[in-house]
Amino acid sequence: MTQSAVRATVRDDRREPDPEEDPAEGPANGGDAPASGTDGGHRPRRGRRLLKWFAAVLALLIAGSATAGYLYYRHLNDKIEKDPLHLGDNKVAEPTPNAAGQTPLNILLIGSDARDTEENQQLGGARETFGSTPLADVQMLVHLSADRTNMSVISMPRDTLVHIPKCTDPDDGTVYPASNGRVMTNQSLGHGGPGCTVATWENLTGIHIDHFVMVDFAGVVSMADAVGGVPVCVDANIHSRDSQGHGSGLKLPEGTHPVKGEQALQWLRTRYGFEDGSDLARAKAQHMYMNSLVRQLRENATLSSPNKLRRLAEKATEALTVDPGLDTVKKLYDLSTELRKVEPERITMTTMPNRYVGARVEPTEDAEKLFRLVREDIALDGRDKKPEKERETAPADPAAEDAEIAVQVRNGTRTDTLAAASGRTSTIAGVLRDKGFTGATADTTGASSEKRTVVRYPSADLEGDARRVAEALGIPASAVKRSTDVSGVTLVVGADWREGTAYEAPEEDDETPESAHALNGADDKACMHVNPAFTW
Known part of the structure; x- marks a missing residue:
């Protein structure tokens, strides 16, 4: 593929004919052919x-x-x-x-x-x-x-x-x-x-x-x-x-x-x-x-x-x-x-x-x-052995005292259909301070979209601090992630925590959804x- 072709202006997808279609009939997206889905019917x-x-x-x-x-x-x-x-x-x-x-x-x-x-x-x-x-x-x-x-x-x-x-x-x-x-x-x-x-x-x-x-x-x-x-x-x-x-x-x-x-x-x-x-x-x-x-x-x-x-x-x-x-x-x-x-x-x-x-x-x-x-x-395929939680490895550096951990709280409650829930950063930062994390601050610069609440940290020396924040709020360890997008321990309040002060981790199972057509x-x-x- 030529690089010039890739970098050309993006064409309207409606101009894109399906090779399976008769060119004279126009693109596959036209006519009465609906998109595919679980209820059948044609889709582009x-x-x-x-x-x-x-x-x-x-x-x-x-x-x-x-x-x-x-x-x-x-x-x-x-x-x-x-x-x-x-x-x-x-x-x-x-x-x-x-x-x-x-x-x-x-x-x-x-x-x-x-x-x-x-x-x-x-x-x-x-x-x-x-x-x-x-x-x-x-x-x-x-x-x-x-x-x-x-x-x-x-x-x-x-x-x-x-x-x-x-x-x-x-x-x-x-x-x-x-x-x-x-x-x-x-x-x-x-x-x-x-x-x-x-x-x-x-x-x-x-x-x-x-x-x-x-x-x-x-x-x-x-x-x-x-x-x-x-x-x-x-x-x-x-x-x-x-x-x-x-x-x-x-x-x-x-x-x-x-x-x-x-x-x-x-x-x-x-x-x-x-x-x-x-x-x-x-x-x-x-x-x-x-x-x-x-x-x-x-x-x-x-x-x-x-x-x-x-x-x-x-x-x-x-x-x-x-x-x-x-x-x-x-x-x-x-x-x-x-x-x-x-x-x-x-x-x-x-x-x-x-x-x-x-x-x-x-x-x-x-x-x-x-x-x-x-x-x-x-x-x-469901054939994995269930992970043993107690085998989780300890972080390279243990957590500091709660009062010494700096935590930034961000609002990630916006979804494709719902505006961000207002006041979430201030509310959850307050919850952390009440629990002894006096260094918790609310980031009010804007909201993002995060399906699940997550605690991010930038480097190994802060992993213990991030885990401690998650533990204090009842956030599962699987939601503690290393990320280059943050400069310190950062709690992103997700769309699964749009209200209330107590986090309720969603029930999860490890079965592949039927809708994935495995x-x-x-x-x-x-x-x-x-x-x-x-x-x-």
Whole structure:
């Protein structure tokens, strides 16, 4: 993807046609097709290239052993595009290591709809979109647990309404102001590059992101060809094409069949013909493809062929844009080695729970629960052992006397639908002073939005103080976070504490919400249901 294309002016998403649509019919967002949701119905296209990243990354784990020498290694490295990891001002601190000194690994996988080459244009859509600003139409967070025993994947719908933070392009200094209100998340890519999509995810989820991998249209075609096809299943004959020309063109007989090349892209784009025609159905099909691809790469002995490995390496490195932490074949190989430690049965695919907001969607309370599980490194398959609270490690420095702890109280009670609760900083600062924290002060400079009450601290020497403040107020230890956004112990009163003086920690369970539509990576019996209107 050219850097100039990424930095072009963000186009109106209404000009963005769905490649599954007939260009003459206009964008998929038009007409009477509603957004997808739990109650069915069509929703604007998104996630159609969900799997490109995975083929590329796993291909490179194979390719690492196929490099025939230093010159060839340099040749592959030179083909990998690089872009900065994070373009926003506010970064989420890295997670605290577990008792064994291990930390999770979070990778944001981005599918760009870039149409900046003839190949991408042919695969991607109408002529008038050639060279236009790419959108991040596929966004998936891959969370590899600290102990490397399990992997969780969260897909975010392309039309999720989010606040895009201010992003600065380090190459030319262009500043993209924070969005005025909520806009579609896929527009984040046009605010300086993939580093702004990373910043947007961190802003929404509170999850620290270590790397990103981005692939364009042509990537999924070349990857599928290189691995020899990916088996997929339909429960009836399908032809994704209606009388008005809508559909991806996918045509398959009932049963399980390997798809590759453009047919693989058609599978990933198909909405017309799968289940209720919603984008949730499309995401389900993409998750099935992804699971099958993982098993294929693990089990397909033909990939031991040097020629196939070389072809795979060439195609993978051509397809990728990555952050500097992944800018060589060796780094990608090391990453894929970590990913390969997880058996398919410990991989859980999910879609971010969402609800309608007009023709768009927004995260629900279940989405915040899903984000919390990832932040706390809790496996989405429910097979983790319950953490033992008493094993919590002591802070490096013990807490000072309560009267010596300086605490700043901020108001984070604003939500997307409610104004900030007035007087909360003064009230809670008063509660702290009554408890002996005479150094507590109220920050009245303005309100922010924080779903859960949290105590933040900037450095290890203040961790004990932060924990003591949380303990005094009945705030759980999991809500004590290290952050570079604060200069001292800072209590942010969240939307869960809009009234009263006694904090009541919300009851939490560690079950993956049903609305996340979890799919296990070892499920090789999954088969897409075909809408009878699209059978033959």
